[in-house]
Amino acid sequence: MSLKFHWFLPTNGGDGRHVVGGGHGVGAGPAGRPASVSYLGQxxxxxxxxxxxxxxxxxxxxxxDAWLSTAMVSQVSERLKFLxxxxxGLTxxxxxxxxxxxxxxxxxGRLLLNVVTGGESHEQRMFGDFLDKDARYARCEEFLHVVRALWRGETVTFHGEHLQVEDATLDQLPDPVPEIYFGGSSPAAGTVAARHADVYLTWGEPPAAVREKIEWIRKLAADEGREVRFGIRMHTITRDTAEEAWAEADRLLAGIDPAAIEKVQAGLRRSESEGQRRMLELNQGSKDGLEIxxxxxxxxxLVRGGAGTALVGSHEQVADRIEEYADLGIDEFILSGYPHLENAYWFGEGVLPILAARGRWGHPAPPRPASQAVPFAARTGATA
Structure with a gap:
């Protein structure tokens, strides 16, 4: 199976030449490029x-808001899908x-859905949601049960512990039905993923930890009579040489204020997310020993909630590491980099051709016919 690669739209405070922090209940840090339709369109x-x-x-x-942002950006792009x-619980x-x-x-048909149950009770309450974490997962399962039935064209009457609908029928079904991407490291998350996810997502951890997650979810899904694909969410710093890539990582690290680390880490430790806890264990709140x-x-x-790891190295090294994760069972890679515009090209022009040459990836768009015209070339028989 050809690997799939996805990018990221930085609507979380904008983009910049340094790490833009925030997430999981922590406010976004400063950014130099606002998340305008013009820039996100680029x-x-x-x-x-x-x-x-x-x-x-x-x-x-x-x-x-992700729905509004992507609806706008879809009109200034042509093929890209939006996850x-x-x-x-909020809709x-x-x-x-x-x-x-x-x-x-x-x-x-350019929609994919990433279902996020919500790991921060204090943030959920801002939206009027006062359920605890376990109840949020129970509600999420009810939600997906109803939504999938509606997308199958069924008339749904459902009376659950958290949700109720009566005689619900969609007049216009989505075509195709959007795939469900779902992540989570807790036992409750595993149950929901096994029953409803098309793609299970994990944040970037060392391969041994990723293998354990894949085996865990694969077994749970098999017990439900289902198969699930797997994806990983990471950042990238890829350059022509390893020295250039690590110099860029050092530049990003130098731009992170120790006071910001302390503040953000304190906020992230409030998180109820098991995945966030695992991210904090990887960096230990320190600028030392970060190549895990x-x-x-x-x-x-250190300053960003959620996905906290990056692939760093030469294009060949990053391609090698991607293949290592792929050999574990990862089919899809959701990537990003600061700034997102430039790093889309660094990865797309540096790493993807290597993976294509190795037979692991193919461009999803139809190839454009090559022009045979040679500027200013004289036609046969033509006179000046």
Missing amino acids: IARAAEDVGFEAALTPTGAWCD VAFRP APFLAAQMAGTFQNLTG YPNVWAGVG
Whole structure:
């Protein structure tokens, strides 16, 4: 199977030449490039040109709304799909199913959905959601049960512990039905993923830890009579040489204020997310010892919640590491880099051709016919 690569739209405070922090209940740090439609459109067009399939757009109090942002950016791009992150407890299941159908039908099938249950009770309460973590997962499973039934064209009456609908029917079904991406490291997350996810997502950890997660979810899914694909979310710092890549990692690290590390780490330790706890263990809140595995760097997680690791190295080294994760069972890679516009090209023009030559990737867009015209060449028989 050819690997799939997705990029990221930085609606979480904007973009910049340094790490933009925030996430998981922590406010975004300063950024030099606001998340305007114009700039996000540049990123989207760069991503689709070099060969990314989709772009993840985050959700939460620290972000612009993912549905509205991607609906706007879809109109200034051509092929790129949008992996829209959303929290099921904040939208009624019928409305969410209808929104997904509208988006899918008006963009020509360019929607994927990243279901985020929400790991921060203090942030959830900002949205009026006062359930605890376990109840949020129970509600999420009810939500996905209803939404998937609606997308199958069924008339749904459901009375659950958290959600209720009666005689619900979608007049216009999404075509195709958007795939569900789902992550989480807790036992409750594993149960929901096994029953409902098309793609299980993990944040970047050393390969041994990723292998354990894949085996865990694969067994749970098999017990449900299902198969699940796997994806990983990481950042990238890839350059022509390893020395250039690590120099860029050092530059990013030098731009991180120790006071910001202390503040953000204190906020992230409040998180109820098991995945966030694992990210904090990788960086230990310190600028030292951040290469936790060859070419895997945990520096981003010092000031950014969520995905906190990056692939760092030459294009060949990064391609090697991607193949190592792929051999474990990872099919899809959701990547990003600061700034996102330039790094889409660094990865797309540096790493993807290597993976294509190795037979691991192919550009998702139809190839454009090569022009045979030679400027100013004289035609046979033509006179000056």
